[in-house]
Amino acid sequence: MDIAFSAELEAFRREVAAFLDTAPTPEIREAGAKTTSVFAPFEQVMAWQKILHAKGWAAPGWPKEYGGTGWSVEQRYIFAEEYWARDLPPLLPNGLGMVGPLLMELGTEEQKAKYLPGILSGEDYWTQGYSEPGAGSDLASLSCSAVADGDDYVINGSKIWTTLAHKANRMFMLVRTSREGKKQQGITFLLLDRVDYPGMEIRPIVGLDGVPEQCEVFFTNVRVPQSGRVGAENDGWTVAKALLKHERGGSAQSPAMYRKLDQLRAAAAATASPNGGTFAADPVFQRDLGELEAEIAAYAAFEKMVLTGHPIGRDPAMPSMNKVMSSELAQRVSVLMTRVAGLNGLPLQLGALEVDSGIAPLGSMHDLVAMPYYLNSRATTIYAGTNEVQRDLIARTLPVG
Amino acid sequence: MDFTFTPEQQMLTDSLSRLLGQHYAFDQRRKIVASPEGRSTRVWNELRDMGLLALPLPESLGGLGGSIVDVVAIGELMGRHIVVEPWLTSAAVAAAVVAATDPARAEALLDGSALAALAHEEGAGTADPATIATRIDAAGRLTGEKALVIAGDAASVFIVSAKGADGAPALYLVDGAAEGLTRQSFTTIDGRRAAHLRFASVAVTPVAGDPAAVLREVLATALIGFSAEAVGAMGALLETTATYASTRKQFGVPIASFQVIAHRLADMKLAYVKARSLLLHTAALAEAGVASARELSLLKAQVGRLGRQLGESAVQIHGGVGMTDELSVGHYLKRILFVDALLGGADYHLQRIGAGV
Numbered sequence: 001m002d003i004a005f006s007a008e009l010e011a012f013r014r015e016v017a018a019f020l021d022t023a024p025t026p027e028i029r030e031a032g033a034k035t036t037s038v039f040a041p042f043e044q045v046m047a048w049q050k051i052l053h054a055k056g057w058a059a060p061g062w063p064k065e066y067g068g069t070g071w072s073v074e075q076r077y078i079f080a081e082e083y084w085a086r087d088l089p090p091l092l093p094n095g096l097g098m099v100g101p102l103l104m105e106l107g108t109e110e111q112k113a114k115y116l117p118g119i120l121s122g123e124d125y126w127t128q129g130y131s132e133p134g135a136g137s138d139l140a141s142l143s144c145s146a147v148a149d150g151d152d153y154v155i156n157g158s159k160i161w162t163t164l165a166h167k168a169n170r171m172f173m174l175v176r177t178s179r180e181g182k183k184q185q186g187i188t189f190l191l192l193d194r195v196d197y198p199g200m201e202i203r204p205i206v207g208l209d210g211v212p213e214q215c216e217v218f219f220t221n222v223r224v225p226q227s228g229r230v231g232a233e234n235d236g237w238t239v240a241k242a243l244l245k246h247e248r249g250g251s252a253q254s255p256a257m258y259r260k261l262d263q264l265r266a267a268a269a270a271t272a273s274p275n276g277g278t279f280a281a282d283p284v285f286q287r288d289l290g291e292l293e294a295e296i297a298a299y300a301a302f303e304k305m306v307l308t309g310h311p312i313g314r315d316p317a318m319p320s321m322n323k324v325m326s327s328e329l330a331q332r333v334s335v336l337m338t339r340v341a342g343l344n345g346l347p348l349q350l351g352a353l354e355v356d357s358g359i360a361p362l363g364s365m366h367d368l369v370a371m372p373y374y375l376n377s378r379a380t381t382i383y384a385g386t387n388e389v390q391r392d393l394i395a396r397t398l399p400v401g
Numbered sequence: 402m403d404f405t406f407t408p409e410q411q412m413l414t415d416s417l418s419r420l421l422g423q424h425y426a427f428d429q430r431r432k433i434v435a436s437p438e439g440r441s442t443r444v445w446n447e448l449r450d451m452g453l454l455a456l457p458l459p460e461s462l463g464g465l466g467g468s469i470v471d472v473v474a475i476g477e478l479m480g481r482h483i484v485v486e487p488w489l490t491s492a493a494v495a496a497a498v499v500a501a502t503d504p505a506r507a508e509a510l511l512d513g514s515a516l517a518a519l520a521h522e523e524g525a526g527t528a529d530p531a532t533i534a535t536r537i538d539a540a541g542r543l544t545g546e547k548a549l550v551i552a553g554d555a556a557s558v559f560i561v562s563a564k565g566a567d568g569a570p571a572l573y574l575v576d577g578a579a580e581g582l583t584r585q586s587f588t589t590i591d592g593r594r595a596a597h598l599r600f601a602s603v604a605v606t607p608v609a610g611d612p613a614a615v616l617r618e619v620l621a622t623a624l625i626g627f628s629a630e631a632v633g634a635m636g637a638l639l640e641t642t643a644t645y646a647s648t649r650k651q652f653g654v655p656i657a658s659f660q661v662i663a664h665r666l667a668d669m670k671l672a673y674v675k676a677r678s679l680l681l682h683t684a685a686l687a688e689a690g691v692a693s694a695r696e697l698s699l700l701k702a703q704v705g706r707l708g709r710q711l712g713e714s715a716v717q718i719h720g721g722v723g724m725t726d727e728l729s730v731g732h733y734l735k736r737i738l739f740v741d742a743l744l745g746g747a748d749y750h751l752q753r754i755g756a757g758v
Contacts, residue, residue, distance in 0.1 A: 001403055002402065002403040003402055003688075286752050287751050291751050295675075298675035298678060298707075302674060302675060305681070310405055312678055321674055325671065390667075392664075395657070395666045398647075399643050399644055400643070
C-alpha cells in the first residue's frame with residue numbers, strides 16, 4: 001500500500017490553489033455558494049467552464065488527446081479537493097461526464113471532431129433525453145419513435161426529466177426504431193444538433209424547490225439527420241449502457257461532501273439547539289453528525305478504491321454501489337442541514353437564491369441554501385436509475401448457491 | 402495511491418487461507434472451542450511454521466518486521482474463519498513490546514511455547530486511556546482490575562495499561578506468575594478463552610520506549626486488527642447468506658427472488674464494501690504513520706455499526722436455522738459483537754467524531 005503524497009504533488013496543489021483563488025469572477029463564486037443541486041446556476045457555470053478551458057483544466061478526467069489534462073489519479077483528487085474547498089460551482093455533467101466520454105468510446109471520427117470541442121469549451125450544453133412519462137425505471141419500454149425517411153429520422157413522442165433543456169442547445173436521446181423482438185433491441189441513440197427543430201416544444205417543470213430545472217420535450221414530426229446516430233440502428237441500448245458507465249463514476253465526489261460537512265459543522269457551531277446551547281455542543285446532534293462523517297469517510301475510502309483500480313472498485317456492482325452510496329449521502333447531508341436551519345429554512349427565498357439578484361437573504365447563507373438543497377436532493381435516489389433498481393442490480397452480483 | 406496487498410502479502414494470505422481451510426473448517430473450530438484448552442496447539446505451531454509468530458516483531462528482536470497491513474491481511478482471514486487462537490493480541494500486539502522490554506522472553510513467544518496478553522479493558526469499557534483506573538502506586542506496584550483479557554487464562558506474560566505515579570497512562574510488563582495476580586478464566590461469546598485479572602500490589606516493569614507512544618501504538622494495532630477480524634467475518638457472512646438465499650425455497654421459489662430479501666442482501670454488500678474500504682484506507686494511513694485518533698474512531702465506529710447491521714440481517718435471512726448454534730451464522734455475528742464492544746463501541750466513537758475530538 002502507498003498513500004503518502006509526494007513533494008511534487010504538494011507543488012501541484014499549490015499551483016491549483018493559486019489559480020482557483022484568482023480565476024473565478026465574483027458571480028461565479030456566488031453561483032457556487034448558491035448551488036443547491038447537481039446542476040449549478042447555468043450562465044455562471046458555463047462562463048466558469050470557459051475560463052477553466054482556457055487554462056486547459058475543463059476536463060481533468062479526459063485523455064490528453066481529446067483536450068484533457070492527462071493528470072494522474074492523485075492529481076485529479078487534489079484538484080477536486082482544492083476545487084470544493086472554494087465552493088466553486090461544479091461543471092455540468094451531461095457533456096463533460098457523459099456524452100463526451102461516450103463519443104470517445106463509440107462515436108465516429110466525424111462525430112468526435114464535430115462535437116468534442118464544443119463539449120470541452122462550454123460552447124455547447126447537452127440535455128439528456130432518456131425518460132418518458134411511461135418509461136422511468138423500466139427505461140427500455142420507451143416509445144418515443146424515430147422512423148427512417150431518406151437521410152433523416154422523423155421523431156414523434158415526448159421526453160421528460162430533460163434537465164435544463166430550456167437552456168440547452170443540443171440533446172442526446174434514445175428513440176424507438178423497432179418494435180420487433182425484445183424491447184431493448186429496438187432502441188437507437190441519437191445526437192441532436194439543435195433543440196429548436198421545427199416540431200420540438202420544451203416545457204419547463206418547476207420542482208419542489210421552486211426552480212424550473214427539469215423539462216418535458218415534445219416531438220411532432222421532428223426531422224433530424226441520421227448522421228447523428230451513435231452506434232448502429234436498434235443498438236442504442238448498448239450505447240446507453242456504455243454511457244451509464246461514465247454517468248456513475250469517474251470524478252471524485254467525496255471532497256464535495258467533506259466540504260458540505262465542514263459548512264454544516266460551522267453552521268451548527270453558530271446555531272442554538274432546541275435542547276439548549278449550540279447544535280455543535282448537543283450530544284444528540286454530535287452523534288448524528290459523527291455518523292454522517294463516518295459514512296462520508298467510508299464513501300471516500302470506497303471512492304479511492306475505485307479511482308486507484310483496487311479490486312473493490314472492479315466489482316461489477318461498482319457503478320450501482322457508487323450511485324446508492326453517493327445519492328443517499330447527499331440526502332443525509334441535506335437532512336442535517338435543514339435540522340440546523342430549523343425555522344430559518346422555512347421562508348421561500350427564490351429571489352435571494354438567484355445569482356446577482358441583489359436581494360439579501362433572510363438569515364445566513366446556510367439558512368438560504370439548506371431547504372432548497374434538501375428538496376432538490378430528494379431526486380438523487382430517483383434519477384439515473386432509482387436506488388431500488390440499483391439494489392436489484394447489486395443483489396444480482398452476489399454469489400448463488 | 403495504492404491500496405492493494407503486495408505480492409508477498411498475497412502469497413501469505415493464500416497460504417494462510419489454505420491452512421485455515423484445512424484445519425479451521427467450522428466443525429473443526431467447534432472441536433477446538435470445546436476442547437479443554439480452548440485453543441489448538443497444532444494450529445499455533447502451523448502459524449509459527451508459516452512465520453506468523455515472527456512476522457510482527459522487528460528484525461532487531463528476531464522477527465520479520467511486518468507492518469500493520471500484514472496484520473490486516475491476516476486479521477481478515479482470522480475473522481473469516483472465526484479463529485479463536487490469540488494471534489492478534491499475543492503475536493501482533495503484545496509480543497513485540499514484551500520482547501523489547503525483556504529480550505529473554507522473546508524465544509518462547511517466537512517458538513510458540515508461550516503466550517502474551519494485552520490487559521487493557523476495565524469496568525464499562527476503556528475506549529479512552531484517560532479513564533483507566535488501574536494505578537501504579539508510590540512504591541511502583543500495580544493495583545486494579547482488568548477485564549476481558551484474551552488468552553488471559555494461559556498467558557505467561559502481560560502488558561498492562563495503567564496510570565503511572567505521575568498520572569499518565571502507560572504500559573507495564575507483568576509476569577504471569579507474579580505474586581498478587583489472580584485470574585478468573587472464562588470463554589467469550591465468540592469462542593475465545595479469556596480472563597478477568599485482579600492485581601493487588603503486583604511488581605511491574607515499565608515497557609521499553611516512550612510510554613505514551615508505545616501505548617498509542619499498541620491500542621492502534623489492536624483496534625485495526627480487531628476491525629480486520631470483524632470485516633473478515635462480515636465478508637464470510639455476506640457470502641454465506643447470499644448463497645443460502647439463492648438455494649432456500651419458500652412459496653416454490655428461492656427467497657433471494659423476493660425483492661425485500663434482495664435489497665437486504667444489497668444493503669449487506671454495501672455495508673461490507675464500505676467497512677472494507679475504510680479498513681484498507683486506514684491501514685494505508687497507519688502504515689504511513691499518519692492515522693490519527695479520529696481516523697481510528699471512524700474505522701471502529703463503522704465496523705461496529707455496519708457489522709451489526711450486516712450480522713443481524715444475516716440471521717434474519719437465515720430464519721429459524723440462523724438462530725441455532727449449529728450454524729456458523731450466529732458465531733460470526735458474535736465475533737462482530739465482540740469486536741464492537743472492545744475499545745469503545747460504535748456509539749461512543751460516533752459521538753466523539755461529531756464532537757470534533
